[in-house]
Amino acid sequence: MSPRRSGQAAGARIEATSELGVFATLRRGIAVSPEMVQGAALTGLLAVLAAIGRVVVPIAVQQTVDSGILAPGGPDVRRVVTLVSAAAFVLLGAAACSAFVNVRLFRSTEAGLASLRVRAFRHVHDLSVLTQNTERRGSLVSRVTSDVDTISLFVQWGGIMLLVSVLQIGVATALMAVYSWQLTLLVWACFVPLFLALRPAQGAVNAAYTRVRERVGAMLGAISEAVVGAETIRAYGVAGRVQRRIDGSIRSTRDAMVHAQKLVSVVFSSGVLVSNLVLCAVVVVGTRLGIEGDITAGRLLAFLFLVQLFTGPVQMATEILNELQNAVAGWRRVLAVLETPVEVVDPGPAGVQTPRGPATVELRGVRFAYPGGAPVLHGVDLTIPARTSVAVVGATGSGKTTIAKLVVRLMDPSAGQVLLDGVDLRDLSLASLRRRVVLVPQEGFLFEGTLADNIAYGIRAAADSPALEPEARDRRVRAALVELGLAPWLDELPGGLATDVGQRGEALSAGERQLVALARAYLAEADLLVLDEATSAVDPAAEVRIARALDSLTAGRSTLTIAHRLSTAEAADLVLVVDEGVVVETGTHAELVAGAGVYASMHESWVAQTR
Numbered sequence: 001m002s003p004r005r006s007g008q009a010a011g012a013r014i015e016a017t018s019e020l021g022v023f024a025t026l027r028r029g030i031a032v033s034p035e036m037v038q039g040a041a042l043t044g045l046l047a048v049l050a051a052i053g054r055v056v057v058p059i060a061v062q063q064t065v066d067s068g069i070l071a072p073g074g075p076d077v078r079r080v081v082t083l084v085s086a087a088a089f090v091l092l093g094a095a096a097c098s099a100f101v102n103v104r105l106f107r108s109t110e111a112g113l114a115s116l117r118v119r120a121f122r123h124v125h126d127l128s129v130l131t132q133n134t135e136r137r138g139s140l141v142s143r144v145t146s147d148v149d150t151i152s153l154f155v156q157w158g159g160i161m162l163l164v165s166v167l168q169i170g171v172a173t174a175l176m177a178v179y180s181w182q183l184t185l186l187v188w189a190c191f192v193p194l195f196l197a198l199r200p201a202q203g204a205v206n207a208a209y210t211r212v213r214e215r216v217g218a219m220l221g222a223i224s225e226a227v228v229g230a231e232t233i234r235a236y237g238v239a240g241r242v243q244r245r246i247d248g249s250i251r252s253t254r255d256a257m258v259h260a261q262k263l264v265s266v267v268f269s270s271g272v273l274v275s276n277l278v279l280c281a282v283v284v285v286g287t288r289l290g291i292e293g294d295i296t297a298g299r300l301l302a303f304l305f306l307v308q309l310f311t312g313p314v315q316m317a318t319e320i321l322n323e324l325q326n327a328v329a330g331w332r333r334v335l336a337v338l339e340t341p342v343e344v345v346d347p348g349p350a351g352v353q354t355p356r357g358p359a360t361v362e363l364r365g366v367r368f369a370y371p372g373g374a375p376v377l378h379g380v381d382l383t384i385p386a387r388t389s390v391a392v393v394g395a396t397g398s399g400k401t402t403i404a405k406l407v408v409r410l411m412d413p414s415a416g417q418v419l420l421d422g423v424d425l426r427d428l429s430l431a432s433l434r435r436r437v438v439l440v441p442q443e444g445f446l447f448e449g450t451l452a453d454n455i456a457y458g459i460r461a462a463a464d465s466p467a468l469e470p471e472a473r474d475r476r477v478r479a480a481l482v483e484l485g486l487a488p489w490l491d492e493l494p495g496g497l498a499t500d501v502g503q504r505g506e507a508l509s510a511g512e513r514q515l516v517a518l519a520r521a522y523l524a525e526a527d528l529l530v531l532d533e534a535t536s537a538v539d540p541a542a543e544v545r546i547a548r549a550l551d552s553l554t555a556g557r558s559t560l561t562i563a564h565r566l567s568t569a570e571a572a573d574l575v576l577v578v579d580e581g582v583v584v585e586t587g588t589h590a591e592l593v594a595g596a597g598v599y600a601s602m603h604e605s606w607v608a609q610t611r
């Protein structure tokens with residue numbers, strides 16, 4: 001038995017953050033978005049040229065002073081003019097290189113970030129519903145949006161500055177060494193301790209920003225949950241309680257931010273302090289060297305300019321560090337999503353493609369446990385013969401919906417097999433499975449748009465085929481509604497197919513939303529329908545309409561209905577009774593009623609209620 005077949009409880013958790021170190025995170029981040037370093041060699045070369053251009057001013061100052069103003073034969077104005085003109089020319093070139101570096105970096109990082117977003121979103125989509133459920137939706141969204149934004153802030157500003165700064169420090173050091181090795185040693189001797197002191201500080205800043213990203217994610221999760229659940233919150237008058245929870249999460253985000261910024265301020269101020277102390281030391285020691293004839297006035301002046309060039313990036317480095325930590329924290333959260341294994345694995349084109357036609361489904365010894373939960377199904381065996389309507393009934397929490405989710409492969413069983421026409425679902429290509437099997441949930445999700453847009457979600461087309469023309473699409477939607485006997489309903493709608501359904505279909509009634517779900521499923525032309533019967537009560541006229549549409553939808557197809565009403569079970573070809581995760585009875589309605597089992601007693605109390 002392969003490990004896959006004996007799978008453990010489904011639904012891997014999405015870790016809060018990846019465990020990778022800073023450099024490993026950056027390496028992995030770039031490996032995930034290789035577009036970010038596309039053309040890096042030329043960009044690097046241009047950046048070197050731009051950095052070299054920055055030392056033109058100190059060189060020009062030294063030359064102007066030593067061989068122009070203080071020339072042995074008196075000030076040489078022509079030489080000064082020539083030197084300044086040459087410097088201006090080189091500066092122009094350096095500015096052009098710098099602009100190219102910016103444009104190139106922006107282009108490549110934007111491409112890298114866009115593909116990171118796409119990859120992260122696709123991965124979120126591929127994760128099993130159970131894995132998605134381990135995290136609040138808002139927090140999951142923040143990983144694909146705001147966390148990627150923090151990376152973007154760094155790579156587009158900090159990344160450029162980091163590249164320019166490192167080069168600037170290198171070029172400045174080389175030239176400083178040419179002018180005075182003693183003063184160069186002095187500058188480095190002052191900065192090395194700062195660099196060393198920065199390392200532990202970097203760890204603290206890193207941890208602080210990881211906390212900030214987590215709190216931002218939690219805050220977005222709490223806010224989006226409150227927005228989505230606004231109606232329930234109002235209905236139960238618990239706005240105050242929810243508001244307090246959100247206020248708390250905003251406050252803790254603020255506290256985490258302030259703490260991180262405090263650390264950054266300390267690090268930044270130390271940088272400024274050390275830079276100024278270094279300048280003072282260079283003036284004092286340089287003057288002494290000058291008096292002893294070891295350095296000319298021009299060289300000392302140029303050196304002071306170079307110290308500025310050196311300290312600028314070092315101070316900036318603390319700010320870049322800040323952005324880097326923030327970005328690494330964001331990157332880790334995005335990478336944690338990408339590292340979460342996809343448990344419902346699609347064998348892809350290599351998978352079995354079963355031919356279209358009447359579908360037979362079989363569950364063999366299926367066991368299932370939700371992540372961290374007790375087993376819910378304890379060895380379910382059942383068969384849905386082709387073109388048969390099967391109703392599953394049972395007490396609430398008995399495992400009916402779990403069976404339905406396994407049949408459409410929203411998740412895989414912990415043990416046992418679900419087979420479609422004799423093929424294990426895990427061996428079937430997901431595209432082939434989705435084409436043949438459709439789940440009609442109790443409350444289908446309606447997207448913002450028109451009635452036609454929403455029903456047309458059911459139309460299947462190959463991924464590479466062009467979208468249907470609006471007229472052709474509307475014709476198919478209208479035909480589906482007519483075939484389901486829903487033409488009179490469509491005529492009643494003032495906007496017809498163009499009726500705006502509102503957010504999540506709020507502009508439609510519960511019964512109308514069910515009709516949309518049925519029409520959508522009809523267009524999907526599936527071989528097997530898995531219907532979670534709606535429990536929301538609708539008026540008798542709508543009930544008749546829904547029942548008629550359901551009849552047309554299920555005619556000639558295999559159907560598995562999670563029946564909440566015994567009238568549905570009565571109309572089915574076969575009834576399965578589930579009790580505490582086991583199928584306890586199978587038979588026709590008449591057979592089961594005639595028996596003395598669970599179904600017979602359920603039926604008895606139902607009859608007593610309806611009388």
Ligand SMILES: Nc1ncnc2c1ncn2[C@@H]1O[C@H](COP(=O)(O)OP(=O)(O)OP(=O)(O)O)[C@@H](O)[C@H]1O
Nearest residue numbers: 133370371373376395396397398399400401402403
């Ligand atoms: N996502 C989940 N995570 C953890 N446990 C779950 C999850 N979904 C369902 N369960 C548990 O699994 C058990 C079976 O749930 P299931 O939804 O299959 O029952 P059901 O028979 O469809 O109930 P109902 O008729 O109320 O819809 C229940 O005890 C439920 O608490």
